[in-house]
Amino acid sequence: MATAEAPAAAGGAQIIDGKMTAELIRKEIAVEASAIKSKYGKSPGLAVVLVGSRGDSATYVRSKKKACADVGIESFGTELPEDVTEEELLKVVQEYNENDAVHGILVQLPLPKHINEQRILDAISLEKDVDGFHPFNIGSLAMRGRQPLYTSCTPKGCLELLKRYSVPISGKRAVVLGRSNIVGMPVAHLLQGEDATVTVVHSKTKDAREICAEADILIAAIGKAEMVKADWVKPGAAVIDVGTNPIPDESKKSGYRLVGDVAFKEVREKAGYITPVPGGVGPMTIAMLLQNCTEGAKRVLEKAASAPAS
Ligand code: NAP
Numbered sequence: 001m002a003t004a005e006a007p008a009a010a011g012g013a014q015i016i017d018g019k020m021t022a023e024l025i026r027k028e029i030a031v032e033a034s035a036i037k038s039k040y041g042k043s044p045g046l047a048v049v050l051v052g053s054r055g056d057s058a059t060y061v062r063s064k065k066k067a068c069a070d071v072g073i074e075s076f077g078t079e080l081p082e083d084v085t086e087e088e089l090l091k092v093v094q095e096y097n098e099n100d101a102v103h104g105i106l107v108q109l110p111l112p113k114h115i116n117e118q119r120i121l122d123a124i125s126l127e128k129d130v131d132g133f134h135p136f137n138i139g140s141l142a143m144r145g146r147q148p149l150y151t152s153c154t155p156k157g158c159l160e161l162l163k164r165y166s167v168p169i170s171g172k173r174a175v176v177l178g179r180s181n182i183v184g185m186p187v188a189h190l191l192q193g194e195d196a197t198v199t200v201v202h203s204k205t206k207d208a209r210e211i212c213a214e215a216d217i218l219i220a221a222i223g224k225a226e227m228v229k230a231d232w233v234k235p236g237a238a239v240i241d242v243g244t245n246p247i248p249d250e251s252k253k254s255g256y257r258l259v260g261d262v263a264f265k266e267v268r269e270k271a272g273y274i275t276p277v278p279g280g281v282g283p284m285t286i287a288m289l290l291q292n293c294t295e296g297a298k299r300v301l302e303k304a305a306s307a308p309a310s
Pocket of ligand 1: 205
């Protein structure tokens, strides 16, 4: 595993460079995808299903397709109208479940309100659940002695950043701000799996600031622009900022810019490590998706190759 190195900020935290780390990982995936193709004659395949015409979702889907092409993953895609029925969408998922060229299936969220998101996610074959949202994969993550087939991409990206920057986790006090199914909850399980002592802080927690200020590792995933100030942070702590919050900025053509859940400027003076927004956790999410898809393809193709001929 290549280790990322970035210069320490003058008089402050070492910046954990997610963009550079994600690029390193993509190069590793390209090597792996090419080895899979040489050995089994097949490339890993990722299917992305997009429902409706949300601009942000279409942008994510485009960047996922491009990322696949860059590393040698074959991409498949289905675009469905906003008023598609649940049964029609289930049929598309089912077809990808049965397609041997597809090793990972991703249904871009959020889905329109008339569709039961949980029913769609549950329909994705466990072996192809590259987003790691299937209850079996989440349940396995929470249980000792079990290994999920896939771990959700953003939480996995947070852990990968800590590891690649050699941040000690075992025996450390970790605090996760936020308990959503897609970030806070799985990241807390991953940290516990690495033997950290984990506290989860949510909107009903009393004394959130004091609890966070005891953390050696602080993961912020609440979606509140720059809420975590310097007095929430223990000196020398590793701070991973998952938040992506648009705030008005007239100097930008778009009229806004993205900031994290952490007040970066003041916290970097106190922390030992910190991820920027943008350029921290964000680029890692797609890198982990590509990694999950490649690992899934390898698992399936290895199994097929070692099965006795009938
Ligand atoms: P979410 O589903 O809205 O969950 C937010 C969590 O934060 C909830 O558990 C909520 O507590 C907690 N919370 C809200 N206000 C709080 C407060 N004042 N004090 C303590 N806890 C509070 O959000 P999410 O989907 O996890 O996303 C969180 C952030 O990460 C967002 O900015 C999102 O855009 C970003 N994100 C980034 C990536 C990436 O790739 N970089 C991926 C996913 C998400 P309750 O449970 O009590 O309501």
